[in-house]
Amino acid sequence: MFAYPAKLKKLKTINGWTLFTLISALIIASPVLVVLSHVFMPSGDVWAHLADTVLSRYIYNSIVLLLGVGLGTLVVGTGCAWLVTMCDFPGRKIFEWALLLPLAVPAYVIAYTYTGLLDYAGPVQETLRLVFGWTSARDYWFPEIRSLWGATTMFTLVLYPYVYMLSRAAFLEQSICVLEVSRTLGRTPFQAFKDVAFPLARPAIAAGSALALMETLNDFGTVHFFAVDTFTTGIYRTWFGLGEPTAAAQLGACLLIFIVSLIALERYSRGQAAYHHTTVRYRALRKLQLSKPKQIISFVSCFLPVLLGFILPAGILLNWALATTEWWLNWQFWGFAFNSFILSFVAALLAVILAVLMAYGTRLHPSFWTKLGVRAASIGYAVPGSVLAVGIMLPFAWTDNFIDSWAREYLGISTGLILSGTIVAVVFAYVVRFLSVSFNAIEAGLGKVTKNMDCAARTLGHGPAETLRKVHLPLIRASMFSASILVFVDVMKELPATMIMRPFNFTTLAVRTFELASDEQLAEASSAALAIVIVGIIPVIMISRTIAKSRPGHES
Amino acid sequence: MTLVLENVELSFDGFCVLNKINLTVETGEFVCLLGPSGCGKTSTLRVCAGLETPKTGRVIVDGHVMTDGHFVLPPEKRKIGFLFQDFALFPHLNVFDNVAFGLKGMAKAKIKERVEEVLKQVQMEKYAPALPHMLSGGQQQRVALARALAPKPDIILLDEPFSGLDSGLRAEIRDETLHVLKTSNVAAVMVTHDPEEAMFMADRIVLMKAGNIVQDGTPVDLYSKPVDHFAASFFGEVNILKGVIKDNKAQTVLGAVDTVGFSDGEKVDVLVRPQNIKLRRLSNDQKERANSHIEAARYLGRESLLHIRLEDPSGETTHIHARIDGQMLPREEEIFTAEMDVESALVFRAS
Numbered sequence: 035m036f037a038y039p040a041k042l043k044k045l046k047t048i049n050g051w052t053l054f055t056l057i058s059a060l061i062i063a064s065p066v067l068v069v070l071s072h073v074f075m076p077s078g079d080v081w082a083h084l085a086d087t088v089l090s091r092y093i094y095n096s097i098v099l100l101l102g103v104g105l106g107t108l109v110v111g112t113g114c115a116w117l118v119t120m121c122d123f124p125g126r127k128i129f130e131w132a133l134l135l136p137l138a139v140p141a142y143v144i145a146y147t148y149t150g151l152l153d154y155a156g157p158v159q160e161t162l163r164l165v166f167g168w169t170s171a172r173d174y175w176f177p178e179i180r181s182l183w184g185a186t187t188m189f190t191l192v193l194y195p196y197v198y199m200l201s202r203a204a205f206l207e208q209s210i211c212v213l214e215v216s217r218t219l220g221r222t223p224f225q226a227f228k229d230v231a232f233p234l235a236r237p238a239i240a241a242g243s244a245l246a247l248m249e250t251l252n253d254f255g256t257v258h259f260f261a262v263d264t265f266t267t268g269i270y271r272t273w274f275g276l277g278e279p280t281a282a283a284q285l286g287a288c289l290l291i292f293i294v295s296l297i298a299l300e301r302y303s304r305g306q307a308a309y310h311h312t313t314v315r316y317r318a319l320r321k322l323q324l325s326k327p328k329q330i331i332s333f334v335s336c337f338l339p340v341l342l343g344f345i346l347p348a349g350i351l352l353n354w355a356l357a358t359t360e361w362w363l364n365w366q367f368w369g370f371a372f373n374s375f376i377l378s379f380v381a382a383l384l385a386v387i388l389a390v391l392m393a394y395g396t397r398l399h400p401s402f403w404t405k406l407g408v409r410a411a412s413i414g415y416a417v418p419g420s421v422l423a424v425g426i427m428l429p430f431a432w433t434d435n436f437i438d439s440w441a442r443e444y445l446g447i448s449t450g451l452i453l454s455g456t457i458v459a460v461v462f463a464y465v466v467r468f469l470s471v472s473f474n475a476i477e478a479g480l481g482k483v484t485k486n487m488d489c490a491a492r493t494l495g496h497g498p499a500e501t502l503r504k505v506h507l508p509l510i511r512a513s514m515f516s517a518s519i520l521v522f523v524d525v526m527k528e529l530p531a532t533m534i535m536r537p538f539n540f541t542t543l544a545v546r547t548f549e550l551a552s553d554e555q556l557a558e559a560s561s562a563a564l565a566i567v568i569v570g571i572i573p574v575i576m577i578s579r580t581i582a583k584s585r586p587g588h589e590s
Numbered sequence: 591m592t593l594v595l596e597n598v599e600l601s602f603d604g605f606c607v608l609n610k611i612n613l614t615v616e617t618g619e620f621v622c623l624l625g626p627s628g629c630g631k632t633s634t635l636r637v638c639a640g641l642e643t644p645k646t647g648r649v650i651v652d653g654h655v656m657t658d659g660h661f662v663l664p665p666e667k668r669k670i671g672f673l674f675q676d677f678a679l680f681p682h683l684n685v686f687d688n689v690a691f692g693l694k695g696m697a698k699a700k701i702k703e704r705v706e707e708v709l710k711q712v713q714m715e716k717y718a719p720a721l722p723h724m725l726s727g728g729q730q731q732r733v734a735l736a737r738a739l740a741p742k743p744d745i746i747l748l749d750e751p752f753s754g755l756d757s758g759l760r761a762e763i764r765d766e767t768l769h770v771l772k773t774s775n776v777a778a779v780m781v782t783h784d785p786e787e788a789m790f791m792a793d794r795i796v797l798m799k800a801g802n803i804v805q806d807g808t809p810v811d812l813y814s815k816p817v818d819h820f821a822a823s824f825f826g827e828v829n830i831l832k833g834v835i836k837d838n839k840a841q842t843v844l845g846a847v848d849t850v851g852f853s854d855g856e857k858v859d860v861l862v863r864p865q866n867i868k869l870r871r872l873s874n875d876q877k878e879r880a881n882s883h884i885e886a887a888r889y890l891g892r893e894s895l896l897h898i899r900l901e902d903p904s905g906e907t908t909h910i911h912a913r914i915d916g917q918m919l920p921r922e923e924e925i926f927t928a929e930m931d932v933e934s935a936l937v938f939r940a941s
Binding site for chain 1: 636640641652654655656661663664665666667668669670671672675677678679680681682691692694737738741747910
């Protein structure tokens with residue numbers, strides 16, 4: 035008979051790590067599930083009312099906005115990416131990273147800035163009136179910035195970097211060989227771009243556009259400020275204006291279904307167009323030499339997005355901030371900054387810890403269920419903040435009421451609100467929304483640690499948790515750092531979820547910007563806005579350095 | 591200290607990787623698992639270490655059950671050393687800390703003593719403060735070996751430990767590793783796809799194919815008494831001659847081979863290695879007795895390779911290779927008769 039050592043473990047179909055991963059995934063995905071579950075809930079005649087009055091406007095505005103932003107980011111993003119990757123003109127090296135800068139400016143901030151610049155009381159119209167002697171708005175025509183086209187322009191200016199970033203990476207991966215072949219087969223450089231480079235980069239361009247469109251649907255500050263009624267503002271209004279949380283959740287569910295189909299479409303088109311490079315010979319791209327006029331056109335084409343998307347708004351903000359020092363040289367402003375910092379810090383910490391545990395759990399026991407769980411937990415990034423807020427507030431309020439009534443009945447005390455309207459709810463919303471950001475970074479980092487490292491540590495007497503601590507964590511430190519920075523900055527910029535869910539009288543920089551701007555105190559809002567932009571530059575620097583490092587055919 | 595695998599079965603996603611594997615390794619024995627890629631040899635090794643858990647079957651180390659299909663002892667509790675193909679040194683730890691990684695719960699001075707001892711054993715004592723990326727492939731392999739040996743495991747498992755090294759270095763490191771392991775007196779199981787390496791290292795070779803053990807024996811057994819076509823051809827090229835049994839002899843174009851256990855009229859394959867084909871030069875008047883025609887002769891240095899077409903009386907032809915002493919390179923038009931070394935010929939049922 036053989037002896038059985040005392041430390042034998044029962045073979046279980048489910049173990050601690052898998053269980054943890056699945057439960058975390060379920061909790062993270064719960065707001066989305068709550069929203070979706072409202073689809074079949076009766077909500078009385080609110081829907082009839084919505085359909086009669088505002089629904090068609092929500093749909094029309096949202097769709098026009100999406101089409102406009104989609105087209106705008108596509109043209110600007112791919113065009114600039116093509117120019118800086120394939121052509122040679124003065125300033126190209128600078129534009130390579132400068133074109134990413136508008137990413138640091140949240141859409142609502144650029145909207146406020148341009149409103150301050152271009153509306154009736156702004157310096158542009160004032161100068162025009164002074165020069166031409168006009169006295170009132172009836173004397174001349176000037177485009178109205180607070181409109182659908184204005185919103186489209188604002189989104190295009192700050193969201194094109196998503197398309198730029200991904201399409202440029204795709205162009206860099208293409209070998210010059212296929213492009214040269216198309217030249218020898220009688221294509222001009224532009225035709226080679228149109229017929230070869232663009233179709234090859236299509237999956238990347240589609241992914242970039244999808245990101246830009248998701249950000250557009252997430253936005254609340256811009257469309258609210260411009261009074262362009264979209265689904266996002268509709269959800270807010272239905273809940274807080276009409277007091278109909280169920281109908282709000284149903285609007286959210288519609289939006290969610292639309293977004294999910296958008297992602298599915300993008301995935302499908304990517305699946306159809308999964309091109310593989312047919313040549314293993316990789317030669318570095320040789321830049322096209324342009325004529326002088328073409329060089330000037332290229333320079334201007336690349337300079338305009340940077341000027342309009344970053345230099346001008348940042349300059350205006352700086353100018354205003356310097357003129358309104360009393361608005362930020364006080365303790366109140368730094369209190370808001372501190373609130374922003376603490377929220378971002380805690381959310382980043384939690385998102386990174388959770389991402390590490392979930393990614394490691396999946397790595398230990400990869401199975402259909404853990405993979406599905408991780409997928410479900412990553413969907414938060416596609417969910418607009420306002421929809422997320424609905425999905426969190428409804429169950430939180432229900433839980434609070436339940437605990438309160440229970441405590442009243444059995445303990446004779448009122449517990450009040452424990453979860454909803456507290457920091458807990460806001461931080462939870464951030465973690466749900468930005469977990470996928472940290473998860474992707476952590477997963478990429480873990481992917482670089484070979485499986486044999488795990489095995490080596492295990493055969494040398496270390497359990498899974500100890501292996502994580504002594505091997506993986508030191509090796510993925512850089513990924514954890516960049517993941518936390520990305521989440522930190524995203525939380526700093528986040529507006530809709532914060533607006534809806536923050537505790538009473540709890541103000542962050544983003545909320546402060548929104549509040550002052552809503553009161554038409556645009557210059558006074560500049561200091562908070564500028565602070566957000568400055569913090570937002572950090573990930574831009576990180577991204578451009580990563581791209582520079584990962585260029586094939588160049589020094590690694 | 592014996593390692594026993596009993597009826598071990600392993601499958602991934604319904605695909606059977608190991609099919610009822612039975613294996614015993616005794617103390618101080620060096621066993622090689624040999625086979626083509628995908629035959630399950632690495633999976634067998636991972637099952638021993640606890641990195642894979644078999645669905646059924648038992649793994650027993652020194653009388654202690656490691657797994658039996660219901661319970662399992664995780665790899666960290668097994669005290670089995672593992673040397674990986676890519677060495678898997680921890681890049682963030684220096685050589686000293688890598689080797690010390692498995693020495694848990696020991697006093698600092700003891701750890702230092704033991705690390706220095708094993709590093710000396712693999713002649714890497716000077717590199718203790720170096721980081722893995724500063725070392726050459728051979729040096730990394732030595733450190734990995736030291737790391738696996740440091741906790742004094744009773745069993746060490748080696749997964750193609752030399753395949754990452756270039757050929758000149760490989761022979762040297764292989765030799766050193768064998769000496770280190772033999773002096774440590776551990777039971778060792780090594781995976782390789784190189785029969786020459788297996789014969790160089792192993793006391794015993796276990797030949798595997800498609801999740802099954804084909805043959806388990808000493809290198810001499812496997813080379814001279816292979817159990818089937820596959821085992822015979824895995825250790826080098828073989829010529830296959832068709833034959834028919836008559837009077838307990840396999841009749842072939844190159845003569846008759848004594849057999850046991852076949853019935854008259856049965857079709858067989860007779861396997862002969864190229865070095866066991868002999869050529870006899872014939873004079874012109876013996877022309878009618880010639881059975882072979884040399885199609886090409888290639889000088890390879892130490893020996894020569896001949897492509898020979900055999901013709902039997904019925905006119906059927908067979909193409910065979912012969913390896914002969916390099917000095918004697920026949921001209922292509924010369925007339926020979928081929929013969930085989932009947933003692934070394936192997937007879938199997940026709941496939």
